[in-house]
Amino acid sequence: MKQTADAQVHVLVVEDETVIGMYIQTELEEAGFIVELTETAAQARCKLRDQRAQFDAAVVDLGLPDDSGERIIEEVRARHPDMPIVVATGISKGAMSPLYAADANLCLLAKPYQASELVHSLVTLVH
Numbered sequence: 001m002k003q004t005a006d007a008q009v010h011v012l013v014v015e016d017e018t019v020i021g022m023y024i025q026t027e028l029e030e031a032g033f034i035v036e037l038t039e040t041a042a043q044a045r046c047k048l049r050d051q052r053a054q055f056d057a058a059v060v061d062l063g064l065p066d067d068s069g070e071r072i073i074e075e076v077r078a079r080h081p082d083m084p085i086v087v088a089t090g091i092s093k094g095a096m097s098p099l100y101a102a103d104a105n106l107c108l109l110a111k112p113y114q115a116s117e118l119v120h121s122l123v124t125l126v127h
Contacts, residue, residue: 008032011036017061073085090110107121
């Protein structure tokens, strides 16, 4: 059974690998999410500063070409302390910031992952 979003949940996706970003966008939209896809930290910052864009959650890759995904997460937390965030990364959990372990609104998802795992993580965090 495919899990879906109950309501229109607006998700910011920050993924520098085009194919993976398109995969994430397609799968999340099929599950009922509204997705804004960005490939760089700079694009993500523009979206986050846009007052018209009201994000309910984020999916952030840590290995971005122009800055650290961890900085994007810090900026999201500064503006939206309780926003659900899925950190989708190839970096091991041991190399992650210990602050992430204490964040109840953050989930680590190791690459490679299945679309169902991403959807489940987002649905769980949003509810």
